[in-house]
Amino acid sequence: MADSENEIVQEWVELIPNPDRVLMRVPVQWLRSPSHQLHEGVFRETEGAMSVDWEKYSSAQETRERAPNPSQNGVIALVTGDVRGIEGLSVEHEPIRSNRAHTGIHGLARAGSLPAEESKTKRRVLLLGLVTGWEIDPFEAQR
Amino acid sequence: MSPTADPETVEFADWPASKRLDSFSNFSGGEDRLLRRLSLWDTPEKAPTTVVQFPPRRRDGIRSAVQSARALTELGENWDGEGSQGYSLNTWKRVKRFVLTHASVSESRFRASLPVPTVNPADQGSLDVSWRLRDRQLLVNFPADETAPITYYGQNSTGNNTISGRTTGREHRLDLVAWLIQKTK
Numbered sequence: 001m002a003d004s005e006n007e008i009v010q011e012w013v014e015l016i017p018n019p020d021r022v023l024m025r026v027p028v029q030w031l032r033s034p035s036h037q038l039h040e041g042v043f044r045e046t047e048g049a050m051s052v053d054w055e056k057y058s059s060a061q062e063t064r065e066r067a068p069n070p071s072q073n074g075v076i077a078l079v080t081g082d083v084r085g086i087e088g089l090s091v092e093h094e095p096i097r098s099n100r101a102h103t104g105i106h107g108l109a110r111a112g113s114l115p116a117e118e119s120k121t122k123r124r125v126l127l128l129g130l131v132t133g134w135e136i137d138p139f140e141a142q143r
Numbered sequence: 144m145s146p147t148a149d150p151e152t153v154e155f156a157d158w159p160a161s162k163r164l165d166s167f168s169n170f171s172g173g174e175d176r177l178l179r180r181l182s183l184w185d186t187p188e189k190a191p192t193t194v195v196q197f198p199p200r201r202r203d204g205i206r207s208a209v210q211s212a213r214a215l216t217e218l219g220e221n222w223d224g225e226g227s228q229g230y231s232l233n234t235w236k237r238v239k240r241f242v243l244t245h246a247s248v249s250e251s252r253f254r255a256s257l258p259v260p261t262v263n264p265a266d267q268g269s270l271d272v273s274w275r276l277r278d279r280q281l282l283v284n285f286p287a288d289e290t291a292p293i294t295y296y297g298q299n300s301t302g303n304n305t306i307s308g309r310t311t312g313r314e315h316r317l318d319l320v321a322w323l324i325q326k327t328k
Contacts, residue, residue: 032211032264039273040263041265041266114307117284118294118308124282125280125296125297
């Protein structure tokens with residue numbers, strides 16, 4: 001039986017405009033010491049999509065607070081239209097009761113002009129190229 | 144210290160010392176012809192290639208980058224509390240073999256040092272080897288399943304020059320080495 005807390009609330013679903021940003025949580029464990037540099041490996045799907053938050057309904061701080069251990073998470077931002085500009089990727093608003101901002105980036109491992117595995121490697125490079133920096137830098141205190 | 148007394152030296156005992164090149168693939172016809180003109184094509188009739196000494200700093204950087212990534216194999220399952228799969232020693236060994244072999248090939252065939260990569264954790268137990276250079280980058284992904292293809296994607300800073308494909312990790316990919324060491328204006 002589906003968890004009603006995680007079911008999409010259809011009446012809340014909107015089309016996210018291309019100029020709007022989505023926010024993505026990055027656990028610090030995914031970043032290797034000592035450089036803590038962002039890398040392509042942070043783009044990964046959970047249950048078929050990359051989970052992000054639409055900035056219309058969530059601040060970067062709120063996105064961070066939704067993590068099991070907020071202090072161990074940073075937040076980055078992606079412009080929706082830029083993500084959609086990567087072949088095979090779609091950005092869909094998927095609000096749930098506990099998080100109206102919840103959004104899915106779909107298609108990371110979908111076959112495109114290249115087979116699925118190569119497409120995924122390519123898309124991760126392109127996604128990293130869209131990141132301009134931290135919205136919340138988890139290592140700020142250490143810098 | 145003798146070479147065998149240093150654990151790291153032992154770990155890297157299979158650093159290719161001198162090796163004949165087997166083959167490389169995924170070249171288009173045009174690149175093929177270009178490489179033949181440049182005498183970069185494998186020539187089995189030639190004597191085995193002698194490896195030139197690495198500039199110590201670059202060689203140490205590559206060894207260090209690969210060696211430090213070994214710690215990823217000790218993370219286990221759900222290492223991030225987000226349900227992520229762990230990284231196997233076998234996957235890391237394939238990364239090590241690939242990077243060190245191609246560093247050696249770069250020296251022996253192109254007389255140029257391979258830039259130092261970073262080795263990063265990716266999803267589903269796979270490891271990424273990433274070169275992010277001033278004017279281009281290359282990402283090579285090693286899946287946990289050793290029968291699955293190693294995939295790569297590279298592009299220059301403007302995105303109008305790209306390279307992508309797959310490899311088994313068993314062949315020497317001079318095209319990837321050339322991509323990394325190319326001189327651009």
